Amino acid sequence: QVQLVESGGGLVQAGGSLRLSCAASGRSFSIYCMAWFRQAPGKEREFVAAVSWTADRTYYADSVKGRFTISRDNAKNMVYLQMNSLKAEDTAVYYCAASLRFGTTSATDFGSWGQGTQVTVSS
Numbered sequence: 724q725v726q727l728v729e730s731g732g733g734l735v736q737a738g739g740s741l742r743l744s745c746a747a748s749g750r751s752f753s754i755y756c757m758a759w760f761r762q763a764p765g766k767e768r769e770f771v772a773a774v775s776w777t778a779d780r781t782y783y784a785d786s787v788k789g790r791f792t793i794s795r796d797n798a799k800n801m802v803y804l805q806m807n808s809l810k811a812e813d814t815a816v817y818y819c820a821a822s823l824r825f826g827t828t829s830a831t832d833f834g835s836w837g838q839g840t841q842v843t844v845s846s
Contacts, residue, residue: 724835725749727819732840739809739844745802745819745837753777753797756825758833759804761815761842768818770828772804780825787813811846 731743743759758773772783772793781793792805802819817840820833827833 725752725755725821727821727835727837729817729819729837729840732817732842734843734845735809737809737811737844737846740805740807741809741842743804743806743817743819743840743842745804747800747802747819747821752800755821755823755835757793757795757802758820758822759793759802760818760820760830760833761813762818762839763812763815766815768830770830771817773825773828774802775825782826782828784828806842809842809844811844814842814844816841 725747726749728746735741759771760768761771762768774781774793774795778795790808795802819837821835822833824832
Protein backbone atom coordinates (compact mmCIF):
# COMPACT_ATOMS: atom_id res chain seq x y z
CA GLN A 724 0.00 0.00 0.00
CA VAL A 725 0.93 3.64 -0.27
CA GLN A 726 1.13 6.05 2.67
CA LEU A 727 -0.51 9.45 2.23
CA VAL A 728 -0.15 12.77 4.08
CA GLU A 729 -2.33 15.78 3.27
CA SER A 730 -1.52 19.44 3.86
CA GLY A 731 -2.72 22.88 2.82
CA GLY A 732 -6.04 23.13 4.61
CA GLY A 733 -7.11 26.22 6.51
CA LEU A 734 -9.65 28.99 6.92
CA VAL A 735 -10.67 31.01 3.87
CA GLN A 736 -13.46 33.41 3.02
CA ALA A 737 -16.17 32.46 0.57
CA GLY A 738 -14.99 33.12 -2.97
CA GLY A 739 -11.38 32.48 -2.04
CA SER A 740 -8.97 29.73 -3.05
CA LEU A 741 -6.91 27.01 -1.41
CA ARG A 742 -4.53 24.39 -2.74
CA LEU A 743 -4.36 21.04 -1.01
CA SER A 744 -1.36 18.77 -1.35
CA CYS A 745 -0.96 15.05 -0.75
CA ALA A 746 2.47 13.47 -0.38
CA ALA A 747 2.72 9.75 -1.11
CA SER A 748 5.31 7.20 -0.07
CA GLY A 749 5.62 3.43 -0.16
CA ARG A 750 4.68 1.30 -3.14
CA SER A 751 5.04 2.65 -6.66
CA PHE A 752 2.92 5.78 -6.65
CA SER A 753 2.36 5.94 -10.39
CA ILE A 754 0.27 2.75 -10.51
CA TYR A 755 -2.49 4.26 -8.41
CA CYS A 756 -5.52 6.27 -9.29
CA MET A 757 -5.55 9.15 -6.82
CA ALA A 758 -8.59 10.93 -5.47
CA TRP A 759 -9.85 13.47 -2.99
CA PHE A 760 -12.84 12.87 -0.75
CA ARG A 761 -14.35 15.09 1.89
CA GLN A 762 -16.47 14.67 4.99
CA ALA A 763 -18.50 17.43 6.64
CA PRO A 764 -19.73 17.12 10.24
CA GLY A 765 -22.68 14.77 10.48
CA LYS A 766 -22.40 13.73 6.84
CA GLU A 767 -21.00 10.75 5.00
CA ARG A 768 -17.68 10.89 3.23
CA GLU A 769 -18.18 11.99 -0.36
CA PHE A 770 -16.15 11.82 -3.53
CA VAL A 771 -14.67 15.08 -4.83
CA ALA A 772 -12.25 14.37 -7.68
CA ALA A 773 -9.94 11.72 -9.13
CA VAL A 774 -7.02 11.53 -11.54
CA SER A 775 -5.72 8.55 -13.51
CA TRP A 776 -2.29 6.95 -13.22
CA THR A 777 -0.89 8.97 -16.12
CA ALA A 778 -2.75 12.16 -15.20
CA ASP A 779 -4.48 12.32 -18.57
CA ARG A 780 -7.96 11.61 -17.25
CA THR A 781 -9.87 13.28 -14.44
CA TYR A 782 -13.42 13.27 -13.15
CA TYR A 783 -15.25 15.36 -10.60
CA ALA A 784 -18.32 15.48 -8.44
CA ASP A 785 -20.95 17.76 -9.95
CA SER A 786 -20.80 19.99 -6.89
CA VAL A 787 -17.18 21.00 -7.58
CA LYS A 788 -16.98 20.78 -11.37
CA GLY A 789 -15.60 23.98 -12.84
CA ARG A 790 -14.26 25.18 -9.48
CA PHE A 791 -11.80 22.46 -8.39
CA THR A 792 -8.89 20.98 -10.33
CA ILE A 793 -7.07 17.78 -9.43
CA SER A 794 -3.54 17.14 -10.66
CA ARG A 795 -0.57 14.91 -9.89
CA ASP A 796 3.19 14.91 -10.27
CA ASN A 797 4.46 11.33 -10.40
CA ALA A 798 8.09 12.48 -10.30
CA LYS A 799 7.43 14.05 -6.89
CA ASN A 800 4.84 11.53 -5.66
CA MET A 801 2.38 14.36 -5.14
CA VAL A 802 -1.30 14.98 -5.75
CA TYR A 803 -2.94 18.39 -5.62
CA LEU A 804 -6.41 19.83 -5.38
CA GLN A 805 -6.76 23.43 -6.48
CA MET A 806 -10.00 24.82 -5.04
CA ASN A 807 -11.35 28.11 -6.38
CA SER A 808 -14.57 30.02 -5.76
CA LEU A 809 -14.96 28.29 -2.45
CA LYS A 810 -18.37 28.15 -0.81
CA ALA A 811 -19.44 27.62 2.78
CA GLU A 812 -20.73 24.18 1.80
CA ASP A 813 -17.19 23.15 0.82
CA THR A 814 -16.30 23.16 4.53
CA ALA A 815 -15.13 19.66 5.44
CA VAL A 816 -12.17 17.48 6.25
CA TYR A 817 -10.51 16.61 2.94
CA TYR A 818 -8.88 13.21 2.45
CA CYS A 819 -6.44 11.96 -0.13
CA ALA A 820 -6.98 8.36 -1.24
CA ALA A 821 -5.40 5.79 -3.56
CA SER A 822 -6.93 2.98 -5.59
CA LEU A 823 -5.78 0.51 -8.22
CA ARG A 824 -9.12 1.04 -9.93
CA PHE A 825 -9.90 4.09 -12.07
CA GLY A 826 -13.40 5.42 -12.59
CA THR A 827 -14.93 4.68 -9.23
CA THR A 828 -16.36 7.20 -6.77
CA SER A 829 -16.94 4.69 -3.99
CA ALA A 830 -14.79 5.13 -0.89
CA THR A 831 -14.72 1.35 -0.42
CA ASP A 832 -12.65 1.01 -3.61
CA PHE A 833 -9.84 3.08 -2.12
CA GLY A 834 -7.48 1.11 0.07
CA SER A 835 -5.10 3.84 1.23
CA TRP A 836 -6.10 7.04 3.01
CA GLY A 837 -4.43 10.03 4.56
CA GLN A 838 -5.31 11.51 7.93
CA GLY A 839 -7.22 14.44 6.43
CA THR A 840 -6.85 18.22 6.40
CA GLN A 841 -9.53 20.66 7.55
CA VAL A 842 -10.92 23.22 5.13
CA THR A 843 -13.21 25.88 6.58
CA VAL A 844 -14.94 28.42 4.36
CA SER A 845 -16.50 31.39 6.12
CA SER A 846 -19.49 33.11 4.55
